[in-house]
C-alpha cells in the first residue's frame with residue numbers, strides 16, 4: 001500500500017515537472033506559430049517516457065568537441081564497487097574533476113552497499129562515467145575466459161544488464177586492449193572476444209599508464225609526483241595509444257587509507273596546475289563508437 005501511494009506521489013511530481021517543462025518549451029512550427037497540437041504531441045512523448053522509465057526525460061547530450069590545444073587525461077578506477085570506491089568518488093567530486101569507474105557486477109552483489117555505490121556513480125554523469133568491467137572479473141582465470149569468446153561475451157552482456165551500464169564501453173579484466181571505430185588492437189589471447197564485442201557495437205578501452213599498487217596491501221607504488229611526471233613524459237615522448245590522450249589505470253581499493261587518499265588528491269592537484277591538461281571521461285576518447 002505504502003509503495004502504491006509513494007508511486008502515485010512520485011508520478012504526480014513527475015507530471016508537475018512535465019507540465020512546467022511543456023509550458024516553457026512551446027517551440028514554433030514551420031510557420032513560426034506554436035500550436036496546441038505541437039505541444040500536445042511533445043507532451044504525449046514525454047508522458048510515454050515517464051510511464052516507461054519512471055523518470056523525466058533528460059535533455060539531449062551535447063556533442064563533445066575536443067580542443068586541439070589541450071591534452072586529455074582519463075583517470076579510470078577499476079574493480080569497484082570495493083572499499084575505496086566512495087573515497088575516489090568524494091575526492092573527484094571535491095576536486096571537481098571527471099573520472100571513469102569500470103565496475104564488476106559480482107562486486108556489486110557481494111558488497112553490502114554495492115548497488116548504492118554503483119547507482120551513485122551512474123547518476124553522477126557527466127562528471128563520472130559507469131563502464132563495464134565484466135560480471136565476475138573472469139574469476140581470475142584469464143586464459144580460460146578469453147579462450148572461450150562466446151562465454152566471455154555473455155559475461156560482459158550479463159554485467160551490462162546487471163550494472164545497468166549506460167554506454168557500450170568495456171575494459172577487459174587483466175588485459176589492455178582497444179576496440180574503437182574501425183580499430184581492434186589487442187593481444188592474440190583476447191582478439192576473438194574483442195572482435196565479437198566490436199561487431200556488437202561495443203568499445204574497449206585499454207590504458208597508457210598504470211598507477212601500480214602493491215599486491216599485498218593494495219597501496220600505491222608511485223608517488224603522485226612520480227605518476228604526474230609519467231603523464232608528462234607519455235605526452236612528450238608520444239607514448240600514448242592516440243596522441244594527446246593518456247588513459248591512467250588505477251584501482252578503487254588503492255585509496256582506502258587516508259594517506260593514500262591524500263596521494264590521489266595530490267595527483268589531481270598537480271594535473272590541474274597544468275592549464276593544457278583536461279581530465280575527461282572515456283566516452284569522450286577519440287574514436288569511440290556512439
Ligand SMILES: [Zn+2]
Nearest residue numbers: 078079173174
Ligand atoms: Zn580489473
